[in-house]
Amino acid sequence: MQILKNGHVGQILLDHPERHNAISTEMWQGLLDAALELGGDSEIRVVLLRGAGQKAFAAGADISEFDEKRTDSSANQAYDNVSDLAYQALSTMPKPLVAMIHGYCIGGGLAVALTADIRIAADDAKFTIPAAKLGLGYRASGLGKLVQLIGPSATKRILFLADRFGAEEALTMGLINQLVPKAELESVTDQWMQRICENAPLTIRAAKAGIDEWAKPESSQDFDAVNLLVDACFDSADYREGVEAFMQKRPPRFSGR
Numbered sequence: 493m494q495i496l497k498n499g500h501v502g503q504i505l506l507d508h509p510e511r512h513n514a515i516s517t518e519m520w521q522g523l524l525d526a527a528l529e530l531g532g533d534s535e536i537r538v539v540l541l542r543g544a545g546q547k548a549f550a551a552g553a554d555i556s557e558f559d560e561k562r563t564d565s566s567a568n569q570a571y572d573n574v575s576d577l578a579y580q581a582l583s584t585m586p587k588p589l590v591a592m593i594h595g596y597c598i599g600g601g602l603a604v605a606l607t608a609d610i611r612i613a614a615d616d617a618k619f620t621i622p623a624a625k626l627g628l629g630y631r632a633s634g635l636g637k638l639v640q641l642i643g644p645s646a647t648k649r650i651l652f653l654a655d656r657f658g659a660e661e662a663l664t665m666g667l668i669n670q671l672v673p674k675a676e677l678e679s680v681t682d683q684w685m686q687r688i689c690e691n692a693p694l695t696i697r698a699a700k701a702g703i704d705e706w707a708k709p710e711s712s713q714d715f716d717a718v719n720l721l722v723d724a725c726f727d728s729a730d731y732r733e734g735v736e737a738f739m740q741k742r743p744p745r746f747s748g749r
Contacts, residue, residue: 493522494544495529500537500689502530502587506604509545514554515600520578523604527581534748537696538688539585540681541608542592543601549593549617550601555626572631575600582607583637584704586697588688592681593617593659594674606637609700611667612681614674617659619667624654640707642666692734693748694725 496503504526506513515523530539543549553575582589582604591608597619605611623630630651638647646665650657663671672680688696698721705713725731730746737744 493519493526495526497530497533497536500535501685502533502536502539504530504539504541505544506542506550506601507544508554509543509547511554511556512548512551512596513543513545513601514551514556515575515604516554517574519554520575523578524574524581527578527585531581531585531587536587537693537748538588538590538685540590540592540685541582541604543594546595548596548598548601549591550598550604551596552599552601552622579603579607579634586700588696588700590681590685590688592677593668594677598622603634603637606641610669610684612670612672612677612684613659613662613668614672614677615659616674617662617668618656619650619658619662620654620656621650622654624651690743690746692725692728692730692744692746694721694728694730698722698725 494503494505494507496505504523506515506519508514508516508519530536588610589608591605591611593605593611593613594617595614597605597613597617599621602619602621621630635647635651638650642665646667659668659671662668670680670684698718701721702715702718705715705718729749730744733746734744
């Protein structure tokens, strides 16, 4: 796992290319650490999540560990405790998270991609959740993101067939936001991230928080917290800058304050 920073852009690199970036227990911990570090960095305005090499975003959990770390339900719970923390940290990161997907995006790798706010995929991307071919199960909490994103019917299609499908089908079902030729994947993703960086960080933070709040069960929704973030927008120097720039017909220069 690598954490990279370039100006306002942070990057989490799944760096295990010899195993198609299959995610080991150590890598789950690395994802957790990276999400917390970049989420708390005031200079970072957007975070990129990508896989190393040319063949995969992430080929699922590292099955070579299963005989040792997922031998039964008790051992699996200990494993889930680590991965759940990583999922939670990625899903609740206050900065926009963009997944750049190429090649294999399988099982746990797809679950990691689903924590992103935006998913941009190359035309060589291949998706699958092969649980039904391995005999393992996914807890209801782990399926929630997928059901919310593409609906029950498409989720059942993925889990029941356990087959591989391409980026065009993923786009049709709403699993990804954008499909591009592989040669253009990095440039298009960079363009999206730069456009995010140019916009008001406090506005984006409030928008992300508000949208995510609606996805929670009604009993746990906290719109008062979201309203505080909205108030912070109107009290910010960036709000004054945005209005002045609009009146002066020039691009705004936002500071995040």
